[in-house]
Amino acid sequence: MTDAGQSAQFTKHVRAAPEDAAQIRREFSSWLSTHLALDPTKASDVVLAVNEALANAAEFAYVDAPTPGLMHVRADYDGDASVLTVTVRDDGVWRIGETDHKNPARGRGIPLMRALTDRAVIDSNHAGTEVRLQWDQIGQNCGNRTT
Numbered sequence: 465m466t467d468a469g470q471s472a473q474f475t476k477h478v479r480a481a482p483e484d485a486a487q488i489r490r491e492f493s494s495w496l497s498t499h500l501a502l503d504p505t506k507a508s509d510v511v512l513a514v515n516e517a518l519a520n521a522a523e524f525a526y527v528d529a530p531t532p533g534l535m536h537v538r539a540d541y542d543g544d545a546s547v548l549t550v551t552v553r554d555d556g557v558w559r560i561g562e563t564d565h566k567n568p569a570r571g572r573g574i575p576l577m578r579a580l581t582d583r584a585v586i587d588s589n590h591a592g593t594e595v596r597l598q599w600d601q602i603g604q605n606c607g608n609r610t611t
Contacts, residue, residue, distance in 0.1 A: 472499040474539040480525050480532040480554055485518035488537055492550075499541060500548070500603035510548070510599060513580040514539075516573040517552035517595040525556030525593060541603065548599045555592040 474495040478484040493511045496502065502510065514537075521535040536553040578584045583598040 470543040472539075472541040472543075474499075474537070476537045477534055478537070480522045480535040480556065482519070482522050485515070485522040485535070488518055489515045492537065492539065495539065502603060506602070509580045510550075510602075513577045513584070513597050514550050514552070516577050517550070517597065520573055520595070521552055521554045521556075521593070525554035527556075529556065543603075546601050546603060548602045550597045551594060552597075553592060553594040557590070557592075 472495075474492060476488050476491065478488055489511060492514055493507075496507060496510060500507075518535065518537070522532070525535065526532045533555050537551070538553075539548065539550045541548050574584075574586065577595070577597060581597045582600045583596070585596045587594045587596075
């Protein structure tokens with residue numbers, strides 16, 4: 465576990481495809497449990513929010529491309545501030561307004577990310593999309609346990 469005041473980082477660059485998103489989710493979940501002291505519910509919430517960002521990049525970023533491009537995942541834990549920031553970025557063209565929301569089971573990923581985080585910012589432009597998810601006061605008890 466990362467001690468209070470320490471930082472930790474997770475970085476991956478993979479193909480924006482569902483199977484690669486699933487692999488990154490598993491690796492991120494493992495990293496999270498190794499570096500932060502989270503209760504199971506909070507850990508599940510963090511992984512679910514990150515999974516939604518990964519799934520959106522895998523599904524929408526390169527929809528018009530002949531092959532999937534890359535998605536970039538970076539998690540930074542600032543131990544001094546007890547803040548976890550996860551960024552999922554792609555170089556594709558994701559057009560939120562053009563996605564199919566006729567299916568009532570669709571269109572819940574962004575509201576879910578916002579509900580599960582303290583801050584969720586989505587910046588989409590011609591160069592790609594960046595989803596930045598943040599949690600405050602997370603893992604703050606790590607390294608401060610008494611026996």
